[in-house]
Structures are given as structure tokens and as C-alpha cells.
Amino acid sequence: MEEVFIVQKKPANGVLNGFYYRIVDVRTGQAINQNFLQAVQAETHCHELNKQLNCPEQIEA
Numbered sequence: 580m581e582e583v584f585i586v587q588k589k590p591a592n593g594v595l596n597g598f599y600y601r602i603v604d605v606r607t608g609q610a611i612n613q614n615f616l617q618a619v620q621a622e623t624h625c626h627e628l629n630k631q632l633n634c635p636e637q638i639e640a
Contacts, residue, residue, distance in 0.1 A: 584628045584632075586600050588618070600617070601614050
């Protein structure tokens with residue numbers, strides 16, 4: 580399965596662990612408009628986005 584979306588760990592001021600996580604489209608380099616405080620949440624969401632992209636029949640209208 581080709582990954583189009585990846586998770587990036589970015590430094591953040593005022594956040595308890597000092598980092599936040601964002602999902603980036605590797606084709607465009609643009610981040611989607613959603614940030615995560617926990618890596619596991621970002622990875623789960625990223626996996627779902629990649630799965631939907633590779634299996635479009637599973638996308639609900």
C-alpha cells in the first residue's frame with residue numbers, strides 16, 4: 580500500500596510534551612487542517628486516510 584499521508588512531529592511552545600503531530604500529503608507537502616497532541620492518534624488517523632485512498636469503495640458518502 581502506497582502511503583500518501585505521513586505523520587510529522589513538530590515542536591510546539593506551550594504544549595505539555597513540547598510537540599504536536601500533523602498529517603502531511605507527501606504529493607503536495609501540505610498539511611491537512613488537523614493537529615494531534617498524541618502520536619498514536621495521528622498515526623491512526625493517517626492510516627485511515629491512506630486506507631480510504633487505496634480502497635475508495637470503503638469511503639462512506
